[in-house]
Amino acid sequence: MNLPIEFEKKMKAFLGNEWDDFLYSYDNNRFQALRFNTLKVQSQEERMRILKTLKISSEKKVSWANEAYYFDENVRPGKHPYHEMGLYYIQEPSAMSAAALLAPKPGMRVLDLCAAPGGKSTQLATYLGDSGLLVSNEINTQRSRILSQNIERMGIKNAIVTNEDSFVLASHFPGFFNAIQVDAPCSGEGMFRKLPEAIEQWSMENVAICAARQKEILDNAAVMLKPGGTIVYSTCTFSREENEDVIECFLERHPDFTLEEMERFWPHKVDGEGHFVAKLVRRGSVDTDLKADRKTKKNKNSKNRKNETKPALTKENMKLLSEFLDETISEDMAAWIKNSRLVMFGEQLYRLPDMEVDIKGLKVQRAGLHIGEFKKQRFEPSHSLALALKLNDAKNVVKLTWDDPQTTGFFNGQSVMLSDEQAAECKKGWALVCVDGYPAGWGKVNGAQVKNHYPKGLRNKI
Structure with a gap:
């Protein structure tokens, strides 16, 4: 060199x-390594199963980081469905x-x-x-x-x-x-x-x-x-x-x-x-009180930097959101979304973090969790919401495995065809498509066919 x-x-x-x-x-x-996302993969048993699937040794740990493992250059974990679902980060x-x-x-x-x-x-x-x-x-x-x-x-x-x-x-x-x-x-x-x-x-x-x-x-x-x-x-x-x-x-x-x-x-x-x-x-004492006093200064250029936000939903939009949540999302997760600080950026709906924070006047790429978008007389859930859910958070689930040819097809934008048994289990409408129990994205069930709603910009990576 x-x-x-x-x-x-x-x-x-x-x-x-x-x-x-x-x-x-x-x-x-x-040297290359992956670090497990413990927000999604929480058990040691499951981490070991994923390493075995990826053909990565569990003995090659990164000593200074939790749940991180080295992998050889001939291993391609970035091309696996697990990577696209956020089960680990390559770093x-x-x-x-x-x-x-x-x-x-x-x-x-x-x-x-x-x-x-x-x-x-x-x-x-x-x-x-x-x-x-x-x-x-x-x-x-x-x-x-x-x-x-x-x-x-x-x-x-x-x-x-x-x-x-x-x-x-x-x-x-x-x-x-x-x-x-x-x-x-x-x-x-x-x-x-x-x-x-x-x-x-x-x-x-x-x-x-x-x-x-x-x-x-x-x-x-x-x-x-x-x-x-x-x-x-x-x-x-x-x-x-x-x-x-x-x-x-x-x-x-x-x-x-x-x-x-x-x-x-x-x-x-x-x-x-x-x-x-x-x-x-x-020096001083650490304050982790979620309700601690907060003082912020106004940015001098805030007049030119305001986000176009609406602090609350219209009755019509709340109705559309509630219909989606009642049909698709578990009761607890639906309550977590509805009983929170929701904000609109144009027609995009976000759930702000529970801890209060003032973002007015800042350039914001992502204001908490993107829930979805209101379109003509309907609500369309976001890919962000799909990846933030767990299997039990959804009422309607399409189940795939990583080695099913339809899984690769799903990540490349193709529809999923359900077996008779699966079609009997899935209701018409929005469904969370899961691979080995981990959310991968949204699909829309109509009989035996699941129309693909995986984002076009993310396709063809595996």
């Missing part, structure tokens, strides 16, 4: 007699260390400040469960859409995805969060093996630019953290200027913080591409 000359000089000076080991690590194959192993270090508790308000594509956010959500609040932010609009798709795939109910600058969020959420993840944009030295273009884009000038940006982002994160709260800062670069120096500068500027833990994951020492993590704790 042709590494930048300035990078080699810097790393030789930094690593000393470890330089050769570090350099030789580039000759190894990349670079050492990158799993940051969320594991933050490890928020259920009921907390958590911010992932630089969240795309979603690896750390989806990992943080497994710590929160269905309680608390997760705000996942990404400044890049296109990447924020990818982030939102991954939040959807993993069936996360209590997340809001925003598309903002960290300064805007800091002016909106002062002293609001219990825990903040800052996986800062960096020079990407740990991405050289994965992305050859990262080598071409590297320069000492870019390192300096990244370090300045990282300091600004951390300062904004500090504004949003409650007393007793925690920030975990991480990068996928080896640069001291972007790691230890940034933390040292932050502590000088914020004497109310202490450095509790700091660690480097070097590619010649661990089975991963490399990562830097630091845990910063603000």
Whole structure:
């Protein structure tokens, strides 16, 4: 691998007699791992069954992350139906260390400040469960859409995805969060093996630019953290200027913080591409009260940034929603949806997280759980809702197995044909299509045929 000359000089000076080991690590194959989504796959027995199906060894665990396993390059878990249903997330192993270090508790308000594509956010959500609040932010609009798709795939109910600058969020959420993840944009030295273009884009000038940006982002994160709260800062670069120096500068500027833990994951020492993590704790007592007082500042540009929301449903829309829920969804889940804060974005219906949060004036990609869309005299459920449900949450279910040829057809947009026995069990109308007991999407039953409602943009991936 042709590494930048300035990078080699810097790393030789930094690593000393470890330089050769570090350099030789580039000759190894990349490490890959999947992390189970415990919001969906909750039993150890089921995780072992899925690993066996995927032909992945249960012995190759990622030691620093819960329920994460290495897999060989000849295994393709990203092409399996289980991946499309959000049963696991494929992630670079050492990158799993940051969320594991933050490890928020259920009921907390958590911010992932630089969240795309979603690896750390989806990992943080497994710590929160269905309680608390997760705000996942990404400044890049296109990447924020990818982030939102991954939040959807993993069936996360209590997340809001925003598309903002960290300064805007800091002016909106002062002293609001219990825990903040800052996986800062960096020079990407740990991405050289994965992305050859990262080598071409590297320069000492870019390192300096990244370090300045990282300091600004951390300062904004500090504004949003409650007393007793925690920030975990991480990068996928080896640069001291972007790691230890940034933390040292932050502590000088914020004497109310202490450095509790700091660690480097070097590619010649661990089975991963490399990562830097630091845990910063603000002095004071942690407040996880769901009804804690909240004060927010109005964004100066809010007049130009308002979401077109309607706070309540019309009688007609509530009637259409109730009809769908009564026919299709279990009583408990229907109540969970109806007895909540529902909001309209145009004709799209969202269920806001149970923990109150003010999103007025922010650019929002996803305002909690997308329930569905009102069309001409009907309600059409969203793919997000399907993936957030469990098998028992639906009254009408079409059951498939992963190795059934119709399963691949379903993910590619084809209708499902029911056997006589299945057709007798399924009522006409909306049905939750499940594979091995896990929701995959919606279908509409009409006799022995189930019309496919799997999103067109997600088809042909397996």
